Amino acid sequence: MTAAYDIAVIGAGPAGMAAAATADGLGLATVLIDEQAAPGGQIYRNIEGAPLADRAVLGADYEAGAALAAALRGSGVDYLDTTTVWRVTPENEIGVTRAGAARLISAKHIVIATGALERPMPLPGWTLPGVMTAGAAQVMLKSAAAVAPGAVFAGCGPLLYLIVGQYLRAGAPIAALIDTTPRTNIWRAAPLLPRALAAGNYLAKGLAMMRDIRRAGVRVIRGVDGLAALGEGHLRAVGYSRGGRRATIETEHLFLHQGIVANVNLAMAAGCAHHWDARQLGWRPACDGWGRSSVDGVSIAGDGAGIGGAQVAELDGRLAALDAACRLGRIEVAERDRRAAPLHAARRRDLRIRPFLEALYRPADDQRVPLADDVIVCRCEDVTAGDIRAALALGCPGPNQLKAFTRCGMGPCQGRLCGPTVTELIAAERGVPVADVGYYRLRPPVKPVTLGELAGTAPSSDAPGGA
Amino acid sequence: MFETRRSPGPTVRIAFDGAPLDVAPGQSVAAALLTAGVGATRRTPDSGASRGPYCMIGVCFDCLVVIDGQANRQACMVTVRDGMRVESQAGAPDIAP
Numbered sequence: 001m002t003a004a005y006d007i008a009v010i011g012a013g014p015a016g017m018a019a020a021a022t023a024d025g026l027g028l029a030t031v032l033i034d035e036q037a038a039p040g041g042q043i044y045r046n047i048e049g050a051p052l053a054d055r056a057v058l059g060a061d062y063e064a065g066a067a068l069a070a071a072l073r074g075s076g077v078d079y080l081d082t083t084t085v086w087r088v089t090p091e092n093e094i095g096v097t098r099a100g101a102a103r104l105i106s107a108k109h110i111v112i113a114t115g116a117l118e119r120p121m122p123l124p125g126w127t128l129p130g131v132m133t134a135g136a137a138q139v140m141l142k143s144a145a146a147v148a149p150g151a152v153f154a155g156c157g158p159l160l161y162l163i164v165g166q167y168l169r170a171g172a173p174i175a176a177l178i179d180t181t182p183r184t185n186i187w188r189a190a191p192l193l194p195r196a197l198a199a200g201n202y203l204a205k206g207l208a209m210m211r212d213i214r215r216a217g218v219r220v221i222r223g224v225d226g227l228a229a230l231g232e233g234h235l236r237a238v239g240y241s242r243g244g245r246r247a248t249i250e251t252e253h254l255f256l257h258q259g260i261v262a263n264v265n266l267a268m269a270a271g272c273a274h275h276w277d278a279r280q281l282g283w284r285p286a287c288d289g290w291g292r293s294s295v296d297g298v299s300i301a302g303d304g305a306g307i308g309g310a311q312v313a314e315l316d317g318r319l320a321a322l323d324a325a326c327r328l329g330r331i332e333v334a335e336r337d338r339r340a341a342p343l344h345a346a347r348r349r350d351l352r353i354r355p356f357l358e359a360l361y362r363p364a365d366d367q368r369v370p371l372a373d374d375v376i377v378c379r380c381e382d383v384t385a386g387d388i389r390a391a392l393a394l395g396c397p398g399p400n401q402l403k404a405f406t407r408c409g410m411g412p413c414q415g416r417l418c419g420p421t422v423t424e425l426i427a428a429e430r431g432v433p434v435a436d437v438g439y440y441r442l443r444p445p446v447k448p449v450t451l452g453e454l455a456g457t458a459p460s461s462d463a464p465g466g467a
Numbered sequence: 468m469f470e471t472r473r474s475p476g477p478t479v480r481i482a483f484d485g486a487p488l489d490v491a492p493g494q495s496v497a498a499a500l501l502t503a504g505v506g507a508t509r510r511t512p513d514s515g516a517s518r519g520p521y522c523m524i525g526v527c528f529d530c531l532v533v534i535d536g537q538a539n540r541q542a543c544m545v546t547v548r549d550g551m552r553v554e555s556q557a558g559a560p561d562i563a564p
Contacts, residue, residue, distance in 0.1 A: 132523065144502055252468060
């Protein structure tokens with residue numbers, strides 16, 4: 001089969017933008033496919049046109065995305081925006097929908113750079129309108145210049161503090177920051193500190209973020225349990241217990257965050273092998289040092305290959321492109337390795353911060369797996385932790401059988417929001433390692449595609465009958 | 468309630484459940500509804516509970532609405548357009564003829 005492109009990159013965040021621009025620079029015919037209307041992914045979302053009157057609100061790290069977007073725009077890459085990928089076939093064809101029309105795009109090599117999503121934080125009332133992720137609050141800021149004054153932020157992790165800082169710079173008062181970081185984490189993180197110090201300026205930036213929050217006089221509440229979103233039809237208040245006393249904070253907005261996990265749906269549906277990362281508390285694909293997955297001709301770059309952050313994602317993208325160029329015979333192995341050496345070195349340095357961050361901000365067990373039976377785990381199908389425990393008591397062996405028992409994971413999100421909870425819940429109930437529980441078997445289409453769109457799918461020009 | 472921190476500029480007119488809303492162009496339907504004070508945008512097929520936008524990045528599917536007659540559209544992934552008709556989605560959507 002003659003492919004339409006040498007390389008297809010899926011996702012226009014830091015990894016995807018860097019991979020596409022690098023591949024183009026190496027003379028590869030490159031297509032970059034992305035679901036958003038503009039490049040940037042989530043971390044650099046709306047980098048070309050953030051509507052905030054004062055962009056400084058978003059911070060200096062955000063501006064790092066401008067150079068990536070400019071390099072992409074200045075390249076010969078075929079950039080397909082507002083285009084949804086719903087499958088990657090074993091023949092390296094990519095099923096896409098754009099403006100209501102579906103088609104297949106073929107490429108000799110595919111780089112999946114679909115990034116991450118926020119780890120679910122299932123607690124009573126988290127499905128109420130008004131409860132959103134902290135990342136969603138940031139999307140509102142970046143894409144709509146909108147803030148919710150008087151909001152409560154709850155959870156743990158660097159991104160939570162970053163977004164709180166952005167709110168403060170935007171002049172939006174915060175009712176409270178409920179920090180759910182377990183107090184004992186510091187003891188597991190401390191031995192990892194020397195290595196983290198070798199990772200450049202991450203720690204200094206983190207300390208500055210915490211200092212800004214402290215100086216702004218934000219009400220920070222620690223050592224809580226029983227965190228709950230309260231209200232009927234819409235969030236009215238946030239409840240928690242502290243020191244044995246129950247308290248509530250009236251608010252219309254609660255923003256939750258407890259770290260991010262790789263967005264694995266497309267890579268899993270493409271057949272790439274994955275494993276459970278017990279430190280990151282998430283599934284990640286098995287990849288070699290160049291991002292090559294277990295599927296021939298498919299690489300995975302950026303946070304979708306395991307959480308490393310924006311700088312690592314950019315390096316991942318460049319490395320995957322260099323390796324693809326080598327695999328396709330565009331450059332020799334020696335040249336690939338020569339060009340990659342400084343990228344590998346920078347990547348190793350940046351990753352030194354991760355074990356420290358993963359230990360310090362490891363979310364509490366009972367915030368990942370709800371103890372109360374009435375907490376909804378599967379938002380799509382309204383399946384509670386109690387429903388899942390009841391199915392397990394009846395002999396349901398795993399996540400895939402759980403679908404038949406409860407419909408858990410069978411809604412439109414295809415398990416993205418319940419999957420991490422479900423595997424950990426089953427492991428906890430069974431007393432077995434998460435790796436033994438496994439994950440949902442994911443199949444294409446990984447995003448909804450209408451029958452009309454499918455019926456009208458044009459085969460890729462060189463693959464008769466390929467549809 | 469979300470407040471906007473953008474400089475005043477042109478708007479486009481959309482309708483939500485029949486009510487006209489003048490909103491800034493270039494943003495998603497979900498962002499436009501949230502800044503217009505709309506919190507709940509659908510009811511779930513199972514329990515009928517109210518839901519609204521949750522993740523804003525296209526992964527949770529809680530912001531499903533009917534856009535120009537087509538059900539199950541992700542409000543956070545569709546950009547507003549002048550004249551767009553948006554309706555909240557109640558329970559299981561009807562199958563289009």
